[in-house]
Amino acid sequence: MAKSKKNKKYTPNYSVSQEKTAVKAKKHLGQHFLKDENIARKIGDTLTLQGYKNVIEIGPGMGVLTKYILQKNLDVIAMDLDSESIEYLNTNFQLEHNEVLRSNSSFQVLEADFLKFDLNSVFPGKQFAITGNFPYNISTQIVFKTLEHKERIPEFTGMFQKEVAQRICEQAGTKAYGILSVLTQAFYDAEYLFTVPPDVFNPPPKVDSGVLRLTRKKDYTLPCDQKLFFRVVKTAFGQRRKTLRNSLKTFQLSDEIKILDILSKRPEQLSVDEFIKLTQLIEKHTH
Secondary structure: OOOOOOOOOOOOOOOOOHHHOOOOOOOOOHHOOEEOOOHHHHHHHOOOOOOOOOEEOOOOOOOHHHHHHHOOOEEEEEEEEOHHHHHHOOOOOHHOOOOHHHOOOOEEEEEEEOOOHHHOOOOOOOOOEEEEEEEHHHHHHHHHHHOOOOOOOOOOEEEEEHHHHHHHHHOOOOOOOOOOHHHHOOOEEEEEEEEEEHHHOOOOOOOOEEEEEEOOOOOOOOOOHHHHHHHHHHHHHOOOOHHHHOOOOOHHOOOOHHHHHHHHHHHHOOOHHHHHHHHHHHHOOOO
């Protein structure tokens, strides 16, 4: 049977009262449920669908974003640690949105902790994107886990605390530029897309949120030892007020490296490419 056309306009069916069945946001899970349909649609549209047909949504809550992802005729896994959200997605959500679910490729709800979950067990052998309204308290860890599986994740979009989203996308030469910026941008092109005010959430957070998109680089293999690169970056920013000559002493730098001008700089002054070159130098001269 032929699938319905992707561009068919979908209107959510709200026959089930969300007031009576609403999931309560849990502070310990860092939950702030998005309630603005326009913002949810905009986040859904951050997915370019280039190079994948599979998506993991992290922290779907009551599915305000989920339904806009499903409209794109993707295979979707909605992953949440909150059992109450999981129950809602398996019952009320599927009753409310049965039309789009019928026309979609597949939809699976998983009660799981993304940070502990084995990503090799989902979409085996296939590329997939990650998106979501990420809990603030684990958002940076979500990015680091994505980097560990970058060979399977060509795109990553979603909502963070604004300050974190800006930090990920920041360029060299600023105070916000740091470990997260360098390690992410070594493998992905990072775009800060738009800011989201607190009043579109329930409960509203105390800060603005920011939505970004990470697009994996065509060549995302580093021309240096990756583990060493991570160590150099983390060690350098661990003492970011010091020059690299001082902060990287533990690497037992050779005299040949110590005299280089690059070692007189502080870590925030180095671009991603310069960190790669520095790692190559250390790799070459510390054997």
